[in-house]
Amino acid sequence: xxxxxxxxxxxxxxxxxxxxxxxxxxxxxxxxxxxxxxxxxxxxxxxxxxxxxxxxxxxxxxxxxxxxxxxxxxxxxxxxxxxxxxxxxxxxxxxxxxxxxxxxxxxxxxxxxxxxxxxxxxxxxxxxxxxxxxxxxxxxxxxxxxxxxxxxxxxxxxxxxxxxxxxxxxxxxxxxxxxxxxxxxxxxxxx
Amino acid sequence: xxxxxxxxxxxxxxxxxxxxxxxxxxxxxxxxxxxxxxxxxxxxxxxxxxxxxxxxxxxxxxxxxxxxxxxxxxxxxxxxxxxxxxxxxxxxxxxxxxxxxxxxxxxxxxxxxxxxxxxxxxxxxxxxxxxxxxxxxxxxxxxxxxxxxxxxxxxxxxxxxxxxxxxxxxxxxxxxxxxxxxxxxxxx
Numbered sequence: 001x002x003x004x005x006x007x008x009x010x011x012x013x014x015x016x017x018x019x020x021x022x023x024x025x026x027x028x029x030x031x032x033x034x035x036x037x038x039x040x041x042x043x044x045x046x047x048x049x050x051x052x053x054x055x056x057x058x059x060x061x062x063x064x065x066x067x068x069x070x071x072x073x074x075x076x077x078x079x080x081x082x083x084x085x086x087x088x089x090x091x092x093x094x095x096x097x098x099x100x101x102x103x104x105x106x107x108x109x110x111x112x113x114x115x116x117x118x119x120x121x122x123x124x125x126x127x128x129x130x131x132x133x134x135x136x137x138x139x140x141x142x143x144x145x146x147x148x149x150x151x152x153x154x155x156x157x158x159x160x161x162x163x164x165x166x167x168x169x170x171x172x173x174x175x176x177x178x179x180x181x182x183x184x185x186x187x188x189x190x191x
Numbered sequence: 192x193x194x195x196x197x198x199x200x201x202x203x204x205x206x207x208x209x210x211x212x213x214x215x216x217x218x219x220x221x222x223x224x225x226x227x228x229x230x231x232x233x234x235x236x237x238x239x240x241x242x243x244x245x246x247x248x249x250x251x252x253x254x255x256x257x258x259x260x261x262x263x264x265x266x267x268x269x270x271x272x273x274x275x276x277x278x279x280x281x282x283x284x285x286x287x288x289x290x291x292x293x294x295x296x297x298x299x300x301x302x303x304x305x306x307x308x309x310x311x312x313x314x315x316x317x318x319x320x321x322x323x324x325x326x327x328x329x330x331x332x333x334x335x336x337x338x339x340x341x342x343x344x345x346x347x348x349x350x351x352x353x354x355x356x357x358x359x360x361x362x363x364x365x366x367x368x369x370x371x372x373x374x375x376x377x378x379x
Contacts, residue, residue, distance in 0.1 A: 057278075061250070061277055097258070117341050118364045130312065155315070160225075175303065
């Protein structure tokens with residue numbers, strides 16, 4: 001099979017069979033791209049994971065773009081990225097046509113009332129896992145606490161401040177600290 | 192115009208969605224609520240649907256919101272918009288700026304962004320639970336059923352790994368909460 005359809009189909013398969021997204025997909029991508037197809041090496045896979053953590057967007061899409069571009073330039077990047085997105089696009093599009101009707105059925109509406117509670121717990125769990133992994137140093141802890149309080153106030157009082165504003169503010173403070181401390185204090189600012 | 196709004200809204204989400212699957216949820220919530228596209232309640236349903244279907248949550252949510260607002264074209268535009276920033280950024284890093292991420296100034300920005308996102312996700316999770324259990328700030332009304340269900344589900348989700356040494360998957364929790372919802376809310 002020529003490389004473009006191969007990229008497309010391989011990533012479409014990964015897109016179709018990974019639930020929950022994120023890190024669940026890495027194992028499948030590693031298996032397909034490193035072990036089976038040998039499109040990238042294990043070390044490159046590690047590199048992509050690190051890059052993906054520092055860039056916006058789902059890690060699976062970052063991997064697809066990276067592998068596709070390495071194999072066949074822009075066309076390859078596009079084929080792999082469209083491939084990984086297409087299956088869930090089709091599934092969600094179909095669901096979106098029917099969900100409103102489903103919700104008019106009493107027992108399904110009840111089920112979703114229960115699910116609403118689970119979603120809050122899942123988001124809380126995601127945050128707790130990230131806090132466990134983060135560096136427990138004064139600067140990140142202070143930024144985390146400040147943005148937690150700010151965001152909670154924004155939500156509770158329905159203030160018109162976007163979370164993007166908070167993120168830009170945190171980035172600006174961190175950058176200002178780094179510049180202010182200069183080369184002598186860089187170690188301290190960095191940790 | 193709805194197509195333009197969808198494009199701009201989801202480009203913003205795609206550009207700022209650091210922090211994995213759940214990092215995008217506060218952003219999507221911001222965008223869809225500020226445009227008035229869907230209600231907070233519908234949003235939680237969609238998070239559950241996105242979590243229970245294949246593919247990254249962020250992409251699923253974009254497809255859903257786009258489709259609910261402007262049909263197939265809307266779904267296409269929102270999905271493309273949410274994917275585009277990360278697509279372009281990865282290409283830029285591969286072509287031009289392999290050392291970009293190691294640049295000390297970029298590192299300083301990321302050091303500020305990452306803990307901020309964790310705080311935002313934590314606040315969003317806690318707020319969603321509070322909202323469900325005690326209502327909104329303007330109309331506080333405690334919902335005892337929701338409080339009990341939250342306590343039981345949280346105990347099962349966080350307690351199971353310690354007792355059975357086997358974690359409950361997100362889809363597992365969604366399944367259990369759906370069953371609990373049918374029983375509890377069906378009987379009331």
